[in-house]
Amino acid sequence: MRTVFVNGSYVPENEAQISIFDRGSLFGDAVYEVTSVLDGKLVEYDGHMTRLRRSLAELKLPSPATDDELLEIHRELVKRNDLTEGLIYLQISRGAADRDFLFPGPDVKPTLLMFPQKKSLINSALAARGQKIILVDDLRWRRCDIKTVQLLYASIVKNQAHDAGADDAWMVLDGEITEGSSNNAYIVTEDGTIVTRDLSTDILHGITRKSVLQCAAELQLKVEERPFTVAEAKAAKEAFSTSATSFVNPVIEIDGASIGEGKPGPIAKRLRQVYIESSKAAGI
Numbered sequence: 424m425r426t427v428f429v430n431g432s433y434v435p436e437n438e439a440q441i442s443i444f445d446r447g448s449l450f451g452d453a454v455y456e457v458t459s460v461l462d463g464k465l466v467e468y469d470g471h472m473t474r475l476r477r478s479l480a481e482l483k484l485p486s487p488a489t490d491d492e493l494l495e496i497h498r499e500l501v502k503r504n505d506l507t508e509g510l511i512y513l514q515i516s517r518g519a520a521d522r523d524f525l526f527p528g529p530d531v532k533p534t535l536l537m538f539p540q541k542k543s544l545i546n547s548a549l550a551a552r553g554q555k556i557i558l559v560d561d562l563r564w565r566r567c568d569i570k571t572v573q574l575l576y577a578s579i580v581k582n583q584a585h586d587a588g589a590d591d592a593w594m595v596l597d598g599e600i601t602e603g604s605s606n607n608a609y610i611v612t613e614d615g616t617i618v619t620r621d622l623s624t625d626i627l628h629g630i631t632r633k634s635v636l637q638c639a640a641e642l643q644l645k646v647e648e649r650p651f652t653v654a655e656a657k658a659a660k661e662a663f664s665t666s667a668t669s670f671v672n673p674v675i676e677i678d679g680a681s682i683g684e685g686k687p688g689p690i691a692k693r694l695r696q697v698y699i700e701s702s703k704a705a706g707i
């Protein structure tokens with residue numbers, strides 16, 4: 424059984440409790456981060472905590488813990504759960520109060536919960552095979568840059584993809600791809616340029632995205648940060664997605680159109696390898 428952390432205590436998972444009035448469940452009034460663990464070390468930890476602070480600030484959500492405390496809890500959960508490969512999930516909600524659309528006063532304490540999840544990240548059958556993607560309308564709210572727990576639409580389209588025999592969904596806004604259900608989206612054009620949507624409120628500013636673009640620059644690959652169309656995606660030489668737990672994940676099909684040779688492309692494979700090596704080496 425896992426040891427989890429909730430509101431100041433480490434407890435067995437079946438003893439962890441939060442209030443039925445928690446605004447995370449009533450309003451989706453909560454933010455989260457997922458940090459990967461490789462070899463028992465936290466991957467891209469600083470990036471995730473910087474984004475957490477930004478999400479909290481955007482929602483005027485008070486923080487229940489200092490930077491030092493959050494790092495200590497992450498490490499303690501890794502240790503107590505003997506976690507070598509997987510992830511630590513962190514969620515902060517605005518706390519429990521009588522149901523009201525107005526935010527509660529300063530006496531209401533935010534809820535902090537964290538738990539580990541074991542998962543094989545490096546050896547991924549999906550990354551070896553390559554993902555099949557369906558395209559769906561991007562019907563999310565327009566602050567996708569804030570990492571809130573409002574994940575219902577992402578969950579619906581992921582299920583839609585599975586029901587259609589595919590692996591994931593990429594979302595389309597005004598004819599252009601925004602991002603995947605839980606990842607950033609990339610194509611490689613005929614001339615070998617990596618294209619991914621530029622940062623705005625339309626997408627989550629992926630921590631993996633930032634590092635993978637750095638890896639691409641170090642490999643002297645050409646990168647363009649701009650929106651790309653559905654037609655460009657279907658005609659791409661290669662495609663892939665990135666996220667904290669999937670790293671770089673090749674795409675072999677988009678809405679029925681075979682991408683490249685219908686198998687993971689060399690650029691995606693190389694970036695996956697280089698990213699995993701460098702993030703492992705920098706783990707804390």
Ligand code: PMP
Nearest residue numbers: 605606607627629630631666667
């Ligand atoms: N976009 C969305 C919508 C996501 O949910 C995620 C994963 N949290 C990402 C992009 C990738 O972000 P990161 O690389 O920080 O995991």
